[in-house]
Amino acid sequence: xxxxxxxxxxxxxxxxxxxxxxxxxxxxxxxxxxxxxxxxxxxxxxxxxxxxxxxxxxxxxxxxxxxxxxxxxxxxxxxxxxxxxxxxxxxxxxxxxxxxxxxxxxxxxxxxxxxxxxxxxxxxxxxxxxxxxxxxxxxxxxxxxxxxxxxxxxxxxxxxxxxxxxxxxxxxxxxxxxxxxxxxxxxxxxxxxxxxxxxxxxxxxxxxxxxxxxxxxxxxxxxxxxxxxxxxxxxxxxxxxxxxxxxxxxxxxxxxxxxxxxxxxxxxxxxxxxxxxxxxxxxxxxxxxxxxxxxxxxxxxxxxxxxxxxxxxxxxxxxxxxxxxxxxxxxxxxxxxxxxxxxxxxxxxxxxxxxxxxxxxxxxxxxxxxxxxxxxxxxxxxxxxxxxxxxxxxxxxxxxxxxxxxxxxxxxxxxxxxxxxxxxxxxxxxxxxxxxxxxxxxxxxxxxxxxxxxxxxxxxxxxxxxxxxxxxxxxxxxxxxxxxxxxxxxxxxxxxxxxxxxxxxxxxxxxxxxxxxxxxxxxxxxxxx
Numbered sequence: 001x002x003x004x005x006x007x008x009x010x011x012x013x014x015x016x017x018x019x020x021x022x023x024x025x026x027x028x029x030x031x032x033x034x035x036x037x038x039x040x041x042x043x044x045x046x047x048x049x050x051x052x053x054x055x056x057x058x059x060x061x062x063x064x065x066x067x068x069x070x071x072x073x074x075x076x077x078x079x080x081x082x083x084x085x086x087x088x089x090x091x092x093x094x095x096x097x098x099x100x101x102x103x104x105x106x107x108x109x110x111x112x113x114x115x116x117x118x119x120x121x122x123x124x125x126x127x128x129x130x131x132x133x134x135x136x137x138x139x140x141x142x143x144x145x146x147x148x149x150x151x152x153x154x155x156x157x158x159x160x161x162x163x164x165x166x167x168x169x170x171x172x173x174x175x176x177x178x179x180x181x182x183x184x185x186x187x188x189x190x191x192x193x194x195x196x197x198x199x200x201x202x203x204x205x206x207x208x209x210x211x212x213x214x215x216x217x218x219x220x221x222x223x224x225x226x227x228x229x230x231x232x233x234x235x236x237x238x239x240x241x242x243x244x245x246x247x248x249x250x251x252x253x254x255x256x257x258x259x260x261x262x263x264x265x266x267x268x269x270x271x272x273x274x275x276x277x278x279x280x281x282x283x284x285x286x287x288x289x290x291x292x293x294x295x296x297x298x299x300x301x302x303x304x305x306x307x308x309x310x311x312x313x314x315x316x317x318x319x320x321x322x323x324x325x326x327x328x329x330x331x332x333x334x335x336x337x338x339x340x341x342x343x344x345x346x347x348x349x350x351x352x353x354x355x356x357x358x359x360x361x362x363x364x365x366x367x368x369x370x371x372x373x374x375x376x377x378x379x380x381x382x383x384x385x386x387x388x389x390x391x392x393x394x395x396x397x398x399x400x401x402x403x404x405x406x407x408x409x410x411x412x413x414x415x416x417x418x419x420x421x422x423x424x425x426x427x428x429x430x431x432x433x434x435x436x437x438x439x440x441x442x443x444x445x446x447x448x449x450x451x452x453x454x455x456x457x458x459x460x461x462x463x464x465x466x467x468x469x470x471x472x473x474x475x476x477x478x479x480x481x482x483x484x485x486x487x488x489x490x491x492x493x494x495x496x497x498x499x500x501x502x503x504x505x506x507x508x509x510x511x512x513x514x515x516x517x518x519x520x521x522x523x524x525x526x527x528x529x
Contacts, residue, residue, distance in 0.1 A: 002124060006106055009128050010099060013138045017095045020402045021141045025094060026084050027051040028063070028143070029077060035060055036067035036078040040234050044242045048080045054245040057231040058175040059143075066097055098137050098145070105133075105145040108152030112373050115159055119376030122423050126372045127152075129419070131393040131412045132365050139408075140399045144362065147177050148369050154187075155345070155370065159338045163195040167220050171227035178246055179363065182316075182352035183345050189324045190341045191220060207328075253307050258361040258483065260395045260490030262354045263312075266304060268488050273303040312357040319351040326506055339377060340508070346370045347505050350498045361399065361487075364392040364494075375420070379428050380504045384497055386424065386446045390417055390455050391493035398483050406466060421445050454493060461489055 030049040038046050043053055043060055053060060070077050074089035106128060113124040137145050154169035170187050173180050199211035235242050254263050277284040284302055300306045323344050330340035349366040353359055368389060375385035393413050400409055425446035444452045465482035474481055 013099050016138045019139050025141045031063040032067040032070050033078045033080045035064035037080050044245050049083055056175045056178050101146040105149035108149035111156040112152045119427055129416055131416045132396050134412055135396050136362050163191055164223055167223045171224045175231040183348050186345045186348050189327050193328050259359040260487045260494050264487045264491040270301040270304045309357045316352055316355040320348045323347045342370050343505055354498055368392050375424050376427055382424050383446055384501055387451050388497045391490050394458055395490040398486055
């Protein structure tokens with residue numbers, strides 16, 4: 001069955017080949033040319049194109065390897081001077097490269113789903129058909145799938161207590177794309193408590209410091225350091241330049257209004273306060289509406305305090321601390337700690353998405369991927385996955401802005417949530433399986449009344465964006481209003497998810513543990529959620 005599902009999804013990806021592609025297509029074509037034509041010491045200095053290399057070394061080496069295959073398809077593809085080059089063979093090669101690398105994601109999905117007793121096939125389907133990945137990688141164009149495949153490999157090794165393999169895969173992941181640094185504290189805290197301390201806590205609170213294993217710590221450190229040395233070793237003489245490319249803090253707080261996080265609400269609040277101040281004659285700085293212009297640049301708020309990278313970093317770190325402390329204590333219980341690890345991973349990814357600097361809307365996938373695995377392992381996880389999967393995937397719709405893609409976006413989203421809403425609640429005895437009506441509208445399976453009501457609001461948002469906005473003529477005077485509405489409405493849902501999931505994690509009781517792990521993870525007892 002897994003093979004059949006993989007073939008069906010791969011066939012769908014092939015049909016997406018001729019569709020719209022973003023500037024990221026040219027970004028990666030240029031990186032092929034840079035790594036193929038420049039020597040290693042010039043990779044992170046080349047400025048032939050505005051799309052300079054800004055991923056860690058492992059990704060640069062991947063582009064270097066792909067460039068040699070690319071020359072077979074079309075030698076013109078890897079010429080530095082051929083900016084915005086997109087021949088048919090170039091499109092074919094780059095689309096195929098994403099599809100082939102996706103088999104790493106499929107393998108990672110299989111490695112995680114096979115740990116489940118019930119819902120293993122369902123989790124596999126939910127992951128390989130994730131609408132966000134399909135839209136971002138196979139239409140918009142990026143290489144996210146294989147990265148999440150490596151993430152899932154690290155998670156599956158963590159669940160089976162293969163800590164050295166976990167450290168290896170996560171270190172490899174960081175050297176492919178450094179955005180996963182956001183969840184690195186979760187790995188550090190969990191492996192310190194679960195691997196470097198060899199004795200469980202008697203009360204789940206106090207740490208048996210006498211059981212600390214320096215040997216285990218050295219094993220982890222050597223594994224991680226070896227990977228980083230292999231990655232950054234060839235660039236040791238140019239580390240400042242490499243890091244300046246990896247961490248470009250001048251890009252501004254937000255990627256316009258696109259990322260539906262706390263800062264989207266912060267920005268719109270600042271705009272509203274600015275208008276109110278001007279209306280009532282209160283002196284206030286007048287700023288250009290650059291935040292609604294779809295541009296990526298630095299921006300100063302008019303009324304609310306302007307956020308700097310250090311402030312965003314501090315808020316992000318502080319927001320994670322309670323979850324990491326809870327994980328430390330839960331990690332003391334060898335019976336249920338792995339489940340806590342994946343939940344904390346999801347939660348800290350949400351903290352980073354909520355408060356991080358220049359968060360891209362595609363980062364929502366860091367929440368949706370691990371939560372897909374958790375959706376069959378707890379009733380609250382199920383409830384919030386059903387909710388946030390709609391919110392998160394819809395928030396990616398603005399990436400595919402051409403009107404002819406609307407039906408495709410809606411189809412793949414509705415297909416995915418139909419599978420999720422139909423089959424996931426059926427795993428839980430305490431959740432209604434069939435939709436039921438209350439006060440005039442249908443409550444969706446597995447959701448609460450107000451959650452369903454909020455999700456129904458997306459129909460109004462979609463209708464306004466694609467019909468009413470143009471009908472009223474606002475497409476000429478307020479062209480980015482639909483983008484702002486999408487971001488703000490989705491941000492409300494993401495904030496709700498963050499509060500709810502944080503409360504759930506902090507108040508998690510070990511007596512409420514699910515029963516769906518296989519004997520391969522014997523630490524999970526079989527209980528009814």
